[in-house]
Amino acid sequence: MRILRASDYRSMPWKNGGGTTTEIVVSPAGAGLDDFDWRISMARVEAGGPFSVFAGIDRTLSILEGEGMRLSIAGYDSVDLTRASEPLFFPADAETEATLAAGPITDLNVMTRRARARHTVRRVSLSEPLDFIAEATATLVFCHEGGIQIGESPTVALNARDTLWLDEAGQTFRLRPQPHAVVFLIAIQND
The missing domain is CATH 2.60.120.10 (Jelly Rolls)
Structure with a gap:
């Protein structure tokens, strides 16, 4: 991460x-x-x-x-x-x-x-926590608006325009908005 x-x-x-x-x-x-x-x-x-x-x-x-x-x-x-x-x-x-x-x-x-690769992009508005599994070669969470906390203990904070980069499939995370956030979930699969 x-x-x-x-x-x-x-x-x-x-x-x-x-x-x-x-x-x-x-x-x-x-x-x-x-x-x-x-x-x-x-x-x-x-x-x-x-x-x-x-x-x-x-x-x-x-x-x-x-x-x-x-x-x-x-x-x-x-x-x-x-x-x-x-x-x-x-x-x-x-x-x-x-x-x-x-x-x-x-x-x-x-x-x-x-x-060499393919991708998907989803925009998600969060007002409640979201449990999410990284299913691609690279998964990125771009925090567009607001802020999010990632994980339980210790937590990592993303502010507006920060990005979380997961480079291993199968990782599970909880995204908690602070108190509301808009994120882009980007999945990239290498071919």
């Missing part, structure tokens, strides 16, 4: 140069944009425009802050994403254009290289 603190995340320019992203974690450690197996990041989007294209990558996008955006993805119907929307899974190598609904947004991106 590892705790990734928001204060330790690193910022870098977008692949297309149109903004910056905050990298939460990448695997393998130190991998760049062309050789990661999987990557989790947040991006501040100030204006609409084309997304960076990532060949051979699948992506899930969720809105963390702001009024949302409309995505036009080649080969798909346009989709409106808001903070209330379910995370959206789509191929990162499809041409994608974003139109902001009303001002800047911050999003959460989970990306996996198709030939």
Whole structure:
């Protein structure tokens, strides 16, 4: 079990140069944009425009802050994403254009290289404790809003934007909101 603190995340320019992203974690450690197996990041989007294209990558996008955006993805119907929307899974190598609904947004991106890994992302609002089993090669709990306590004794605290990283399947944990929290449960399975 590892705790990734928001204060330790690193910022870098977008692949297309149109903004910056905050990298939460990448695997393998130190991998760049062309050789990661999987990557989790947040991006501040100030204006609409084309997304960076990532060949051979699948992506899930969720809105963390702001009024949302409309995505036009080649080969798909346009989709409106808001903070209330379910995370959206789509191929990162499809041409994608974003139109902001009303001002800047911050999003959460989970990306996996198709030939090496696959992922799922769930948004969960917690007002009661949640018992949860890590069933993937890597399971991450991103605390979006509020705070959570993990475990019974000793406990570990996650504050907003902190991440718990479990790198072994079968681990069981209790997530206790303090007093309410919104988390993203991210499961990554290496192929």
